[in-house]
Amino acid sequence: MNLIAFSRGDRGWIAINNEDSAIHRTFATGLRGGTYCDIIHSDDIEGPCTGHTVTVDSNGHATVTVPARDSVAFDRADLVRAGH
DSSP states (O other): OOEEEEEOTTSEEEEEEOSSSOEEEEEEOOSOSEEEEOTTSOSOTTSSOOSOEEEEOTTSEEEEEEOTTEEEEEEGGGEEEEOO
16 A cells, blocks of 8 residues: 555644545544544645545544545644544
8 A cells, every 4th residue: 555644743634645535544643533624635725625635533544545646635724623
């Protein structure tokens, strides 16, 4: 598998997929629970989220589909909605 994912603790997370097909997996993100804007696929990082969102559970895990030859990324500033 040609996929790498890493977090910066509670500051941010990214996954980069260099495969020819999408990869669907659960990752430990290090971030608190909530819904985050995927800044790779959002048109405007200064305004409202216009792209995909990623839900992080209360344990800091997110189930994400990383598209082929693409990436998914968010940081704590991209929190759209806090978790319960």
